Amino acid sequence: MKRIDVICRILLLTCLLLSCGRSYDVRPAGPGTDRTSFLFPDYQDVTIPCNIAPLNFYYTDPAGSAFRTVFSAGGVSITIKGREVVWKEKDWTRLLAAAAGSDITVTSSGRSGGHPVDRQWVIHVERDRIDPFLTYRLIEPGFEVWDELEIQERNLENFETRNISDWRHTGNRCMNCHIHAQGRGDLSMFYVRGKDGGAILNRNGVLRKLELRDSAMISSTVYGEIHPDCRFGVFSTNIIIPAMHSAGGRRMEVFDTKSDLCVADFDRNRMLTFPETARADVFETFPAFSADGRYVYYCAAPARQLPAEIDRMMYSLVRIPFDAETGTLGAPADTVWSAAERGKSVCHPKASPDGRWLLFTVADYGTFPINHRECDLCMMDLSTGTLIDLSAVNADKSDTYHSWSSDGKWFAFASKRGDGLFGKPYFSHVSPDGTVTKPFVLPQKNPHFYDNMLRSFNVPDLGNAPVGFDAQTVGELLKDAAAEPFE
Amino acid sequence: MTRKGKRLLWITPVAAMLAVCLVQCAFLVRYPYFRKYAAQNGISLREARKAWGHPSKESEWAFGLAVEASRENWDKVSALAAQDRRAEIGTYYYNLSNAMKGQLADKLMDYYQPFERGLFLPVGERSTPFKIACAGDVWFALGYMPLAERDAMLGMLFSPAHTGPRYLRRLAETNLVTGDYEAASKYLRILLNSPDERQWALERFPDRWSPSYQLRIAEKRNLAPQFDLVHGMDQAQIILRILLSSNPTNKMALDYLLCYDLLTKDLDAFVGDYDPSLTSSRLYEEAMLIFLAAKGGMSQDNFAHYHISGPVLQRFNRFVTIYRQDNGAARNLTADFADSYWYYFYFAVKNEKD
Numbered sequence: 057m058k059r060i061d062v063i064c065r066i067l068l069l070t071c072l073l074l075s076c077g078r079s080y081d082v083r084p085a086g087p088g089t090d091r092t093s094f095l096f097p098d099y100q101d102v103t104i105p106c107n108i109a110p111l112n113f114y115y116t117d118p119a120g121s122a123f124r125t126v127f128s129a130g131g132v133s134i135t136i137k138g139r140e141v142v143w144k145e146k147d148w149t150r151l152l153a154a155a156a157g158s159d160i161t162v163t164s165s166g167r168s169g170g171h172p173v174d175r176q177w178v179i180h181v182e183r184d185r186i187d188p189f190l191t192y193r194l195i196e197p198g199f200e201v202w203d204e205l206e207i208q209e210r211n212l213e214n215f216e217t218r219n220i221s222d223w224r225h226t227g228n229r230c231m232n233c234h235i236h237a238q239g240r241g242d243l244s245m246f247y248v249r250g251k252d253g254g255a256i257l258n259r260n261g262v263l264r265k266l267e268l269r270d271s272a273m274i275s276s277t278v279y280g281e282i283h284p285d286c287r288f289g290v291f292s293t294n295i296i297i298p299a300m301h302s303a304g305g306r307r308m309e310v311f312d313t314k315s316d317l318c319v320a321d322f323d324r325n326r327m328l329t330f331p332e333t334a335r336a337d338v339f340e341t342f343p344a345f346s347a348d349g350r351y352v353y354y355c356a357a358p359a360r361q362l363p364a365e366i367d368r369m370m371y372s373l374v375r376i377p378f379d380a381e382t383g384t385l386g387a388p389a390d391t392v393w394s395a396a397e398r399g400k401s402v403c404h405p406k407a408s409p410d411g412r413w414l415l416f417t418v419a420d421y422g423t424f425p426i427n428h429r430e431c432d433l434c435m436m437d438l439s440t441g442t443l444i445d446l447s448a449v450n451a452d453k454s455d456t457y458h459s460w461s462s463d464g465k466w467f468a469f470a471s472k473r474g475d476g477l478f479g480k481p482y483f484s485h486v487s488p489d490g491t492v493t494k495p496f497v498l499p500q501k502n503p504h505f506y507d508n509m510l511r512s513f514n515v516p517d518l519g520n521a522p523v524g525f526d527a528q529t530v531g532e533l534l535k536d537a538a539a540e541p542f543e
Numbered sequence: 544m545t546r547k548g549k550r551l552l553w554i555t556p557v558a559a560m561l562a563v564c565l566v567q568c569a570f571l572v573r574y575p576y577f578r579k580y581a582a583q584n585g586i587s588l589r590e591a592r593k594a595w596g597h598p599s600k601e602s603e604w605a606f607g608l609a610v611e612a613s614r615e616n617w618d619k620v621s622a623l624a625a626q627d628r629r630a631e632i633g634t635y636y637y638n639l640s641n642a643m644k645g646q647l648a649d650k651l652m653d654y655y656q657p658f659e660r661g662l663f664l665p666v667g668e669r670s671t672p673f674k675i676a677c678a679g680d681v682w683f684a685l686g687y688m689p690l691a692e693r694d695a696m697l698g699m700l701f702s703p704a705h706t707g708p709r710y711l712r713r714l715a716e717t718n719l720v721t722g723d724y725e726a727a728s729k730y731l732r733i734l735l736n737s738p739d740e741r742q743w744a745l746e747r748f749p750d751r752w753s754p755s756y757q758l759r760i761a762e763k764r765n766l767a768p769q770f771d772l773v774h775g776m777d778q779a780q781i782i783l784r785i786l787l788s789s790n791p792t793n794k795m796a797l798d799y800l801l802c803y804d805l806l807t808k809d810l811d812a813f814v815g816d817y818d819p820s821l822t823s824s825r826l827y828e829e830a831m832l833i834f835l836a837a838k839g840g841m842s843q844d845n846f847a848h849y850h851i852s853g854p855v856l857q858r859f860n861r862f863v864t865i866y867r868q869d870n871g872a873a874r875n876l877t878a879d880f881a882d883s884y885w886y887y888f889y890f891a892v893k894n895e896k897d
Contacts, residue, residue, distance in 0.1 A: 088728075476723065
């Protein structure tokens with residue numbers, strides 16, 4: 057008995073030693089790597105909402121030691137020791153409440169290479185709350201193929217995540233990203249492709265499976281948005297071709313060889329097409345409603361020989377009237393942002409729900425910006441038509457796939473800053489005067505989460521409430537219901 | 544309980560454990576590459592059995608090819624491939640190991656050749672995860688990092704754990720070659736935190752490169768395309784031409800292109816791509832003779848220009864005589880000409896089901 061006891065103690069001690077001794081090697085870090093800041097995620101001088109989950113991070117200096125971090129705001133001071141700064145939720149909530157509308161002052165001290173190091177930085181805490189839910193698709197960078205896709209909904213106020221659709225319940229089919237309409241949790245949609253698939257429309261928590269296609273359309277619907285009145289949706293139909301770049305670090309290119317616009321009437325199960333937006337000599341794509349629903353913004357470019365002329369394929373941003381009574385797209389289209397004048401290409405227009413701003417992506421050319429490093433976000437003040445400076449937001453890698461919060465005060469977007477390969481969700485605040493703040497990345501419980509993540513957060517989309525369904529509901533809908541046909 | 548009973552009580556589980564260990568050892572001795580390939584995929588033996596089933600002689604052989612090729616042990620790849628099992632994966636690695644020794648064309652007709660699929664493994668809906676995981680090896684060897692990276696990403700995507708040193712190493716290296724240290728550092732950090740991969744990763748940090756590793760990266764960089772062209776996902780001929788127009792001395796790319804032309808029986812493309820001053824092989828002489836005979840170009844000038852030797856010409860004449868005598872039947876040609884391009888050209892039939 058005594059011998060067994062000794063063996064047990066030795067085993068226990070070994071396990072303890074092993075678990076304590078295991079620390080994460082943070083190398084490589086520094087200039088030229090994907091960890092250039094002294095902390096990761098880099099939360100220096102970011103602006104955060106007063107309802108965000110704790111900002112956990114770690115110090116990247118491989119030679120650093122004796123790390124000590126002091127957070128101070130509104131008479132509250134909290135000290136955390138160690139390389140990994142991981143918050144207790146109640147401490148974070150207390151600090152955030154004390155700092156709302158002001159700054160958290162942070163003092164990072166420690167030793168590096170034997171020398172003492174002290175740094176001071178701040179986190180600005182905005183009183184404007186952010187919509188507390190974010191949906192995104194988790195996908196490996198896979199060149200138009202997929203395996204084990206998940207669409208998740210994350211509660212931004214804590215670290216809770218749930219699957220609203222996943223490969224286990226969809227037979228490992230392809231799924232396209234989930235989008236809210238005007239940031240509403242009760243109005244959203246996404247696609248499940250392939251056999252028994254369809255567009256999954258969520259209106260007031262009631263799910264429908266729709267076949268958004270008629271015989272005249274060149275493909276099923278691809279990109280689109282739901283009208284604020286819920287009855288209509290505007291979509292593009294695209295013939296999409298994947299291709300590769302031989303050099304230049306752009307990896308994959310995706311282009312359309314045809315694309316048109318159409319309108320879906322969800323009440324009468326009808327697809328509507330119009331001559332102005334179904335021209336063979338013009339590619340039309342990425343339609344989005346204005347906040348009041350009276351216009352549709354979309355991207356348009358003259359048809360070209362592709363892929364030979366891919367670097368001359370530049371899309372303008374145009375606007376066309378929309379009649380919310382009949383679902384009719386009017387004519388003619390006004391050019392809002394001219395590709396010919398600017399020598400760039402635009403995609404993904406998204407109007408803020410308060411009607412003030414239009415956010416879109418600008419790249420050197422083409423219609424698939426996620427592998428274009430130069431791809432940046434661009435914002436227009438719709439009350440004046442002027443462009444807002446977003447230099448505080450954009451990075452040296454692709455910044456795109458943005459969405460607005462329901463009050464138009466925050467936006468989320470996917471950025472490949474850092475490694476250039478894996479998209480991560482970032483958030484920026486917009487003031488009424490058009491000041492846009494340095495973005496912060498979605499906080500995670502484990503500060504090393506993004507180090508090990510080999511999937512991209514695709515199309516992060518803000519919602520003011522949880523969507524009223526889960527992966528099991530979607531699975532049952534796919535299995536049990538036939539897709540409603542549209543004519 | 545009696546003393547004997549007590550003894551039995553501890554002997555039985557110990558014996559059972561010993562038996563399990565023995566079975567496991569026998570398994571590992573019999574299927575060493577299964578274990579190594581599982582390790583490259585970052586999974587345990589149990590997970591590997593669940594994902595790939597119980598190994599067989601065939602799968603052990605295929606895993607062996609993949610493992611040795613990933614370590615660039617080309618002699619071992621050749622030795623394994625010598626067991627001609629008439630499988631695409633065997634041909635693929637047989638050709639690759641020969642190409643690494645500059646012998647792709649010379650040995651092409653010595654082996655089972657399932658048309659172009661023995662040069663480049665197709666990556667598509669019908670490809671197995673294993674073949675996808677192997678498909679990038681040839682692109683990495685040729686110096687074409689966009690596809691080497693793509694195939695590593697796809698290999699990882701379809702692997703059991705969606706990660707694994709096999710893929711992470713390749714992804715780190717493709718990005719080191721292209722100079723994208725930011726991307727490479729992502730993979731190096733993950734590898735660094737895996738005890739078995741730690742040393743490998745440390746040696747790949749740019750400030751720690753050994754002279755031989757610097758040379759390796761420099762050589763790969765020399766092969767890279769110098770201009771950007773957007774092409775389809777699996778257009779091997781176009782990609783090889785891109786490599787060659789940037790670096791005409793990339794002999795491996797040239798031989799792959801010429802062999803691709805020949806295995807697809809595209810003699811017009813072959814003649815357009817073939818420059819006898821850049822590469823030579825009996826295979827190319829044989830192919831040129833078919834072209835020249837068909838186009839009425841059987842002249843001494845052409846023989847001299849295309850470096851066609853007397854013995855090859857005599858052998859060709861013998862082949863043609865028998866071919867004509869037998870009205871195009873193969874029966875009297877197999878013994879003497881099965882290793883010739885003429886035999887392949889006239890008698891190899893593509894299996895359209897593949």
